[in-house]
Amino acid sequence: SQQGEEDPQALSIQEGENATMNCSYKTSINNLQWYRQNSGRGLVHLILIRSNEREKHSGRLRVTLDTSKKSSSLLITASRAADTASYFCATEGGSYIPTFGRGTSLIVHP
Amino acid sequence: NAGVTQTPKFRVLKTGQSMTLLCAQDMNHEYMYWYRQDPGMGLRLIHYSVGEGTTAKGEVPDGYNVSRLKKQNFLLGLESAAPSQTSVYFCASRFLPGQVYEQYFGPGTRLTVT
Numbered sequence: 001s002q003q004g005e006e007d008p009q010a011l012s013i014q015e016g017e018n019a020t021m022n023c024s025y026k027t028s029i030n031n032l033q034w035y036r037q038n039s040g041r042g043l044v045h046l047i048l049i050r051s052n053e054r055e056k057h058s059g060r061l062r063v064t065l066d067t068s069k070k071s072s073s074l075l076i077t078a079s080r081a082a083d084t085a086s087y088f089c090a091t092e093g094g095s096y097i098p099t100f101g102r103g104t105s106l107i108v109h110p
Numbered sequence: 111n112a113g114v115t116q117t118p119k120f121r122v123l124k125t126g127q128s129m130t131l132l133c134a135q136d137m138n139h140e141y142m143y144w145y146r147q148d149p150g151m152g153l154r155l156i157h158y159s160v161g162e163g164t165t166a167k168g169e170v171p172d173g174y175n176v177s178r179l180k181k182q183n184f185l186l187g188l189e190s191a192a193p194s195q196t197s198v199y200f201c202a203s204r205f206l207p208g209q210v211y212e213q214y215f216g217p218g219t220r221l222t223v224t
Contacts, residue, residue, distance in 0.1 A: 033212060033213075035213075035215075040218075041217060041218070042114075042200055042215035042216050042217050042218055043153075043200070043202075043213075043215040044215070045212035045213060045214070048212060088152060088153070090213075096141075097143075097155065097158065097168070098155075098213060099155070099169075100145075100152045100153040100154075101152050102150060102151060102152040103152055
């Protein structure tokens, strides 16, 4: 069973706009990670946030974590066509075995 | 570093045939994982290994076997392929989860079972 569930399933925006995708989960976690997958490729790690952290930044990426609501959001600012990809959240509890959601498919139109 | 490599990249099998997928990493990672990815299902964990000589079942282990004889290699076997095993298979490795390191993924193997 998948722990994290991303929302929306699909997102279509124009270049320059911000993209926000969300991840909700059901049980307590030690950390949450976001990955990107370009079409036909493997996943690439973007950012990790620990359960005692509320916000992290990496370049144009901003991740928030609300453990009381069991949710996280990934914000990509000033989107580019190259950001077109699927984005997955992965949650980890005490076993350190990541559980992935179904992903959000992002299309950024030039 | 080559990172995580997977062999083969594509394969077509007939029902009942067997095959082995090879995953290799040159980063001295302890943990290795096999996932399958189906449309609309995200990634599901098949088996994983926490070190040389160890393996454990994941979420969807039925129909698959694995071996980790050497630290750098993690093999996934299908003894009698079924059409339900048509999928894209990804291998991943990780240094030491206790330190909360990220996973590194291979490029995937696209398997079709007819």
